[in-house]
Amino acid sequence: MADYKLAARASHPTDSVVEVKGRKIGGGNFAVIAGPCSVETEEQMLSVARDVKAAGADFLRGGAFKPRTSPYAFSGLGLDGLELLKIASAKSGLPIVTEIMSEEYLDDFARDVDVIQIGARNMQNFTLLRMVGALKKPVLLKRGLSSTIEELLNAVEYILAGGSGDVILCERGIRTYETATRNTLDLSAVPVLKERTHLPIIVDPSHGTGYWELVEPMALAAAAAGADGLIIEVHGHPEAALCDGRQSVTPQIFARLMKKIHRVREAIA
Numbered sequence: 001m002a003d004y005k006l007a008a009r010a011s012h013p014t015d016s017v018v019e020v021k022g023r024k025i026g027g028g029n030f031a032v033i034a035g036p037c038s039v040e041t042e043e044q045m046l047s048v049a050r051d052v053k054a055a056g057a058d059f060l061r062g063g064a065f066k067p068r069t070s071p072y073a074f075s076g077l078g079l080d081g082l083e084l085l086k087i088a089s090a091k092s093g094l095p096i097v098t099e100i101m102s103e104e105y106l107d108d109f110a111r112d113v114d115v116i117q118i119g120a121r122n123m124q125n126f127t128l129l130r131m132v133g134a135l136k137k138p139v140l141l142k143r144g145l146s147s148t149i150e151e152l153l154n155a156v157e158y159i160l161a162g163g164s165g166d167v168i169l170c171e172r173g174i175r176t177y178e179t180a181t182r183n184t185l186d187l188s189a190v191p192v193l194k195e196r197t198h199l200p201i202i203v204d205p206s207h208g209t210g211y212w213e214l215v216e217p218m219a220l221a222a223a224a225a226g227a228d229g230l231i232i233e234v235h236g237h238p239e240a241a242l243c244d245g246r247q248s249v250t251p252q253i254f255a256r257l258m259k260k261i262h263r264v265r266e267a268i269a
């Protein structure tokens, strides 16, 4: 038995299906999470939520608490950002996916957030993993910047051991010597994880590449590789985005991508 006994495929031979407000991820169900890197304004969130919903997205993303490399960069609107997510979610009907950075806001996230994201930089924040697991809410755990697949599986075990059964894993690129892309998107993690765990695995081609032009081809490749879904950064005005504009697609490009995703899914069915 592996160290990660709850996450291991051996403990649960069939695929786990995570269900959130009627949307399913895993076990043949494909879901797309879309929205801006950061929550900026009410108008931004309402328009992007409307657009990604119309294109077929299942969940709305947007960071209210942002882990930034520089302490002087925009670090999110905090609880005010959570309020804007709630407004956009209520209007669009899309459930909320957003990142938690500290135990300080566990109660707010437990009350207001549908899927709690743990970002790459906190993948091995073991205290946070345990505390989020204890909320027994759906969780999206992203692979660490320089983490192996085994480390990711051990990290998710903390959440499962904490009590949550609904966890989605996310491949978002890893740090390698390559500098042409922001990260190196490890698509082989999809079939490797499918073999080792029953948990759903989604792919983030936005952080995985760092360039909006590369998002569509890698999203299509992720679907072809058997991913259970995608998380994609979409912004109405990427050139004016407060965070990650270079890798954000416009709603128009997102809509085109969604049509192609369906065609790839049909082709491999």
Ligand code: PEP
Residues within 6 Å of the ligand: 037, 063, 067, 118, 119, 120, 121, 142, 172, 204, 207
């Ligand atoms: C994000 O999803 O905006 C994010 C910060 O991602 P990661 O933790 O993968 O860098």
Ligand code: MN
Residues within 6 Å of the ligand: 037, 038, 207, 233, 243, 244
């Ligand atoms: Mn981002």
